[in-house]
Every structure is written in structure tokens, then in C-alpha cells.
Amino acid sequence: MESIKRNILLNPGPSTTTDTVKYAQVVPDICPREKEFAGLMDGLRQDLVKIVHGNPDEYTSVLFCGSGTINIDVCLNSLLPEGGKVLIVDNGAYSTRAREICEYYGLPFIDMKYPVDQRPDLDEVEKTLKENPDIALVHTTHNETGTGILNPIREIGELAHRYGAVFTVDTTSTYAMRPINVHEDNIDFCMASAQKGLMAFTGLSFIVGRRDIIEKSKDYPKRSYYCNLYMQYEYMEKTGEMHFTPPVQTIYATLQALKEYWAEGEEAKWARHTRVFNAINNGLDELGFRQVIKPEWRTGLVSSAIYPDDPNWSFEKVHDYCYERGFTIYPGKISTTNTFRLCALGAIDEDDIRDFFVVFKEALVTTGVQIPVKYKE
Ligand SMILES: *Cc1c(COP(=O)(O)O)cnc(C)c1O
Secondary structure (H helix, E strand, C coil): CCCCCCCEECCCCCCCCCHHHHHCCCCCCCCCCCHHHHHHHHHHHHHHHHHCCCCCCCEEEEEEECCCHHHHHHHHHHCCCCCCEEEEEECCHHHHHHHHHHHHHCCCEEEEECCCCCCCCHHHHHHHHHHCCCEEEEEEECEECCCCEECCHHHHHHHHHHCCCEEEEECCCCCCCCCCCCCCCCCCEEEEECCCCCCCCCCEEEEEEEHHHHHHHHHCCCCCCCCCHHHHHHHHHHHCCCCCCCCHHHHHHHHHHHHHHHHHCHHHHHHHHHHHHHHHHHHHHHCCCCECCCHHHECCCEEEEECCCCCCCCHHHHHHHHHHCCEECEECCCCCCCEEEEECCCCCCHHHHHHHHHHHHHHHHHCCCCCCCCCCC
16 A cells, blocks of 8 residues: 655644545445445444444434535524524634524524633523523534634533523534543534544534434424435434435545544543644744633634734745645634634644644744744734
């Protein structure tokens, strides 16, 4: 097996993959309607529940063909009963995406908006739940990938349940990285896709959630055909197959990625991501970069650095210099502050970050940016 040029992706997914996962896509052609393929998907669905420690009698996983946003779409449009309202606890771009989905479907919602560098106020969340007994679904984002802030999902989930609402969490950028336990974390539904924490490829997304709630949603208003959770669940339970054509090669890669996930282990994998994250923060600190999120609120996967006030600073130039040398850095996702992001996803370790900072520093020197970087105030 020839090794493939290794790029270090510091963007928030897709992430750097192993060659074994890349090559797992190269398989004999197969029709996904064959029993052999359905058998593979059964094991895959069980593993996806196991990663978040779900009791398989209570929790199941449902697969979709699409990027991660399809999961948010499916959860919101499928799990809201007639007359119910959605509460979005929103401190970033991904929860704002949930808001836009509600708008597109015409779902009633309350958007509890917080600044992107602040955590939600739990007393306010409780007050809103108390004053709006029609809230049937509470949604938030675990790690706001736009900034790297960690939200208190366990506490929000507890409140949602106390007031009789279903709790859906966008865990796309924590799943299979930062350990999650759906029972302890009060999660009814979480979600991710194969190209993030699992270190496989785009095309396969999945929702892990409570069977009883999915069963109940059978009678909820049908707002989408392709993106209906119950329809896909029922079809998969009955036949073992996805309703429509699955992303065949991505599924083979994901199966290999799962093997590698279990071989590395939850704890060791999280320790590796933490090493990478610490190396990123140390590197940024040494160069004098400021970050948006205070250290104690960081999820430990995304660093959001603020552009220095240096006339020579050019994200594009620094990006291109690094990109040509095999390192990808990524712009921020905050409308009020200019930032760039360095993420700790993927099959990388702290040595890769050390190598990265050699190149990154060279890029700053070459483009004439003063080191340590300067800020006006
Ligand atoms: C990556 C990501 C998504 C999915 O984005 P796509 O562009 O659809 O893959 C959703 N939520 C969060 C928190 C993410 O990090």
C-alpha cells in the first residue's frame, strides 16, 4: 500500500485521516441492497450508539446521506409535535443555523441569543421554559465550532427534562473526541458525521437518540420527505438498509475508522486531542496571539485567535504559505471580530503541531509580521 501525501488539516473538519481509512474506500463494486452490505450497517449503527455509551434498548442510531447540517434539519423538523415550540440556546454560528432551519420550516421558536464568547445563563433558560409551557424541544450546540466554546449541555438537558421538553444537541464537533455519555449528559438526541471525530469522510451523517421518542414522532407533522427521522428509522429497523442510496464508500471508510477508534480507545483519543490542543495554545501564546474564548470555557478542540493589529498581517498570505507546505488553517466564523481557527481534530499529534508552528512562524516572518504579534490595546 503506497502512502498518500499527508496534509495536516487544522480546519474544523473534514479532518486528517489515516491511510488505512483512505484505502478502506477502495473495495469491489457492490450494490448496497445486498444483504452483505446491510449486515455491515447493522454493526455500524450499534457502534455509533456505543460511542456515546447509550443503552441499546433505549437508544438507536439513524443514518443519513449528507453533511452534518442534515442532522440538525432532521431533528428539528421531525421531533416537534403539533402546537409545540423550539427553544434554541444560541451562542454561536451552529445554533444560529438551527434557528434558520426553524425559519425555513416555519416552526415556532424562541432564539435565546448570547454573545459568541459567553455561556448561556441557566436561570434565564429556566425562566423561559417556565413561562413557555409549549416549548417541546430544546436545542443547543455542545462545542460551538465557530469559536470553540463549550456549552453546559448536562445542565441545559436537565432543565429541558424538568419542563417536559426533548433535548437535542449538536455534538458534531465533539462526538468521538470529547467523551459523551447520553444518560449522564441528559441527551435525548445527539448527532455527528463521519468526517469529524471519527476521522473518516464526508457523506455519512447520523443521529443517536431515544427510540421511544422516535416512535412517538410517527404521528408528528411531516415537514420533509427526505429528511424525516421516523421514516428513515422505520425503514432501517425493518430492512437494515437506508431508505435511499447510502454513501457506500464512505461507509466502508467509517467501518475502518471505527476499528481504529476502538483500538485507540476513548480515553487515549481524548488525551491525544488534548495534547494537540495544548500544543496549539502554547504555540499561539508564544507568538503573542490573543484568543476569543477564555481558557476555562474552551472545549479543548478549537482555538480561535484574533487577527493582530499589524499592517502586514494577511490571513490569505499566511494561509497560502502554510497550505503550500501541507498545513491548512481556517478563517473564523464571528461577524464582529476577525479571527482564524486552529483545530485539534483528526489523526494528528503534538509533533505535527510543532512542525506546523515552525512553518507558521516562517510565514509571519516572510510576510513581515512583527513577533510577538501586536494589538492596539
Ligand atoms: C461541522 C459541523 C456541522 C456540520 O456542518 P456541515 O458543513 O454540514 O458538515 C454542524 N454542527 C457543528 C457544530 C459542526 O462543527
